[in-house]
Each structure stands twice: as C-alpha cells, then as structure tokens.
Amino acid sequence: MRAAFQEMHRSGFRNADLDAILARAGVTKGALYYHFDNKEALGYAVVDEVIASNLYQKWVQPLRNAKNPIDVLIRIVQSESLKREDVQRGCPLLNLSQEMSGLDEGFRRRTAKLYKDWHDAMAGALREGQKRRVVRSDINANETATFLMAAWEGYVVLGKNSQDPRTMQSGQRRVSGHINSLRTA
Amino acid sequence: MRAAFQEMHRSGFRNADLDAILARAGVTKGALYYHFDNKEALGYAVVDEVIASNLYQKWVQPLRNAKNPIDVLIRIVQSESLKREDVQRGCPLLNLSQEMSGLDEGFRRRTAKLYKDWHDAMAGALREGQKRRVVRSDINANETATFLMAAWEGYVVLGKNSQDPRTMQSGQRRVSGHINSLRTA
C-alpha cells in the first residue's frame, strides 16, 4: 500500500500502473488480487489508510488538546517542506480529490470525509481556543477553518505549478499572518 | 478544439479520448492528424487558445482600464456559477495544471504563463487603483494578487469536492470581503 500510495502520488490514480506498484512492492499480480478485488479497491484503501494517516499525523493530532491552536497551526504551516521535489508533487489529498471527485463517487466521499476531518479538527480547536480566550470571539470557527484550508491548498496548487519556492514562502507568510490575526488582543 | 477542450475538461488530458473528441467534433482521425502532430500538440493548442481565451475574457479584459479594480474583482467573483455541474467540473486551468505540471514541462510552462497573466492583470489593476487612491497604499499588489488567486482557487477545489453550493458561497463571501477590505478608508 505504500508502493500504491507513491505511484498514485506520482501519476494520479487512473494513470497509476499496477505493474509499477507491484514491482516497487516486490510482489506480483496474484498477491494483489488475492487481497483486493480490483484497482479501485486498492485506491480506496490508500485513501482510507495511508492518506488519512498522513493527514491525522500532520493536522489532527497536533490540534487535539492544544493549549493554543494558533501556535500549533502556525507551526504546521511553517514546517511545510519547500524542497522542489516535494512542492512539485503537491498535496496527495488535493491531487486525488481533484482528479477523481468528479468521476467516482467512492473517491469523492472518501476525500470529502478527510477534508471534513481536517476542517473539524481546525474548527474545533479554534472554538476551544475561543473558550480559553486565546482566539478572538468575533470570528466564525467553521468559516475560518474552511478559509484556511482553501487559502493553504490554493498556495499548494500555485506552488506546484510555478515550481518557484517563493510562491510557497509567500503562502506561508500570508497564511501564518492570517492565523496570527485571530489572536485575542 | 472546442470538442477537445470539453473532453479535456471532463476527463483530464491523459484520459481524454481522441475518438470521443473526434466524434464530438464530427471529424475523423485523418483530419486531426493532418492539423496536429500528436495528442500533446492538440493539448498545448487547447491551453494556448481556448483556456487562455476564457481567462482573458473573464479576468484580464474586465480589469483593463477599470475605474475601480475592487468593484470589478468583486463582480467577477460574485458572477461565478454555483450550479452543481459547473462546480463539479472545477476550473479548467487549475485542473490541467494540477494534472500535468509535474509530468510535462510543456504543459507546465503554458499553464504557468496563464497564471502569470492572471496575476499580472490583478496586480497591475491594484497598482493602478493605488495611484488613483481607490486602493489602499499599504498593501503589496503582487502578494495580494497571488493571495487572491490562491484563496479563490482553493475554494474552487473544495467546492468541486464537497459538491455543496454553500462551499462556493462561503468562498464568494470571504474573497469578496477580503477584496473589499482593500479599499481606501
């Protein structure tokens, strides 16, 4: 499944070559089709397990019981890799949802769930921060979380295309600045 | 080329079926390969002509010699279709750059040029607005233009995946609100 994830991240799901995945994993078709009904089932499993796990490790868990969600969010944003090969591949969740959500309802539902988990983790942390008086009370946590996701993913898209590290740097500054503006005065 | 654009918008470039394009256009392979060397050349032409033309009509031309760029930008954002089938297909430029920019330098350069034209149109209009004292002088036109593109494209991505018109509505409110905050007091 790691091999499948890597190949899907490189080539997208539809252009992911099963033989390439199998070669990378060091197994053959027999092994694959013993464990998965078809290519689609393998793709679903990659979303449900690999991509979901990455997302939770990076965004959800650090926000759980965070003392100050603003500090945590800024740290996550600032820790994003600016290396060319990372920027060039983009965000696995975004790549996959962008490719498949209009074509396959199974993929759409799965990626939508991950976006929702991501959103809820941020919105929940912001609401908790409001209770603790470290986040401004005049902002809507849900809308703010959606906005942060949109702005961040937008910069990831532009960075992937421009291949200029300054694009993502600008994104880090801008998004961090916006998060910082959510602090109580 | 309209047929090619539509098929590419539906299925992406790599999964665009030449036979489907030809059937839609009412011509055959002979006609296609008389005018284009290969599928790649057709794709390049679609970017250079169809997608570029759409972008110019929607964003670049309205900003040229605009009295107040802020009013123009808000009007463009607010005029975005919220119909399910439109939201579901997403932005042609974003779809294509997202799919191909990591795989084919020709596509990457072409989509990067369109992003640049889009960016320059907004940044130029903002700078002109600053001269005319209708746009705040304390903002960086280039960074602001990049931010607006990122946020807007981000909402397009989320809307395409969620298939909930409220996502794009929220995006319109947020982005319009941010554009509005650029006015001089």
Place this chain on the structure above:
DNA sequence: TAACATGCATACTAGTTGGTATGTTAGCAG
C-alpha cells in the same frame, strides 16, 4: 496422512487507445 485452505507466482486474455498507412474527393493551375 489425506484433504483442504492460505498466500502467493506465472502466464495469458481482452479491451482500450494513440498513432499510421493508405484511399478518396474537391478545387485549382495550366
């Protein structure tokens, strides 16, 4: 220990699709 299940590997099939080779027609020059 015979029978069976698990967990693969190997070889093959069938459908899809980009690309090509060749045929055909309309129009124009001379």
Place this chain on the structure above:
DNA sequence: CTGCTAACATACCAACTAGTATGCATGTTA
C-alpha cells in the same frame, strides 16, 4: 482534360494495462 495538392476519411496496427485462469508451495485440520 490533366496533373497536383489540400483536406480529409477509412481501416488497421501496436503498445499498454486491468483483470483472470491456473499452478504451486506451505501450513492446518480432520
């Protein structure tokens, strides 16, 4: 009327790739 070219149409090929049929080795159970 002849010769030629532009602009296609038709039929076909070859590569790629998801999926399948079958074989086989290693446990495991009755």
